[in-house]
Amino acid sequence: MSNEPVTLFEGQEIDVSWDGRLCIHLGECGKAEGDLFVGGREPWCRPDAVSRAEVREVVERCPTGALSYRDKTGEPEPAPGENRAMVANNGPLYLSGDLEIEGAPDDMPGVRRRVALCRCGASKNKPFCDNSHAEARFEDGGAVGSRGPGLSEHGGPLKVRLMPDGPLKLEGNLTIQAGSGRLAWEGTQTALCRCGASKNKPFCDGSHRAAGFKSD
Structure with a gap:
């Protein structure tokens, strides 16, 4: 593996990139059937080992954006028809959709569709x-108490603003999925806790101020 944060695996029809800055080793790639990803093999990823369609499907399983692809036909990864935030049990906030994350580097293309954002406050x-x-x-089962105001439509851009020493502010059509899998909240704007201290998780209740949360 390269010491660079992004490793490129080139194929005849499609290339795959792996970004070590985003990977939290959930295993969606390594446990996938087929020979695209094989642990202990060099190279670990071989895009030509399976069809272009299978490369796209497996890479799109990665919930953190650590894996992305460049299809040489020029066809980009499509934006999902729905923006969704999944509140993981004792874990991060998994966002998927047509994402516009404030300050996200241009060399992190995967986070335009899929990303895992810290909600415990401890990430480095x-x-x-x-x-x-x-x-x-960090302990939070991902329960969501509020139904939200609802949606008249789905999809479209979801803007994610990182408030200094404060919450995530999300603007756009959004469905929040509880840790149990239940589709729980729908609306077009909300503030979600990322300090780990809110008593109304996943929503912000202002606890970041008393907790002295620092976003840097």
């Missing part, structure tokens, strides 16, 4: 999750 790679929730013993 904020706003992204780096698995620090395990060491911090």
